[in-house]
Amino acid sequence: MYLAVCDDKREELNIVSSLLDTWQSQHDTALRCRIFQSAVELLEVARQERFTLYLLDVMMPGMDGLEAAREIRRFDDTAEIVFLSTSPGFAYESYGVRALNYLLKPVAQADLFALLDTLCLREQKNSEALTLKTSTTIVRVPYDHISYVEVIGKHVYFHLTDKNVREVTGALKDFEAALLQRPEFMRVHRSYIVNMFQVEELSPAGLRTFQGNNLPVSRLNYSQIQRDYMALLFEQRGAGGL
Secondary structure: OEEEEEOOOHHHHHHHHHHHHHHHHHHOOOOEEEEEOOHHHHHHHHOOOOOOEEEEEOOOOOOOHHHHHHHHHHHOOOOEEEEEEOOHHHHHHHHHHOOOEEEEOOOOHHHHHHHHHHHHHHHHHOOOEEEEEOOOOEEEEEHHHEEEEEEEOOEEEEEEOOOOEEEEEOOOHHHHHHHHOOOOEEEEEOOEEEEHHHEEEEEOOEEEEOOOOEEOOOOOOHHHHHHHHHHHHHHHHHOOOO
């Protein structure tokens, strides 16, 4: 899962971050998580990267959580939204953005863990392959067979590890939620999502896959991509995968 947590109070973020670390440790499951202290900052990133779950503080200076949720729904109709609040009084308004739930602050371990357990179970039920509808067939593609995904115009191309390519009509955002909820997939450029386990070399000049493809990398986001890539490899090493 790929989580975004937004709260203007650092102490509240620390509580949630600590609980997320504990959940990962207990479940032996890795979570990708980005922390934000303003809704404006969150939205700048969310328009480029699709999150599985948003944990949004309701009361924040400037743009509050409800306003942020309404904006998120303009470009992301699939992610789950959960509000963090000291009071359940706003619950009726949350229906307007199809919020999954709200958690009372300070966030209790039992409440957050129950939420994560539910979403994790849902994700696992359909986590092994992606369903693609091409012009002639419907095909299931295992995630670990995907090297990278490319968008050109109104067509999305799935480049596979066996060097075959599956073409579908649509936009890259149609597949972002499914791909980016998995830690190995990262959006390295506005036109590319890459399986980072298939990357042989990464540099500011671009990346090269094990299949020999050279792809561009966003200069603006390179530092974050590099950090996330190193964290992914470190986690894999710790799990005995390298």
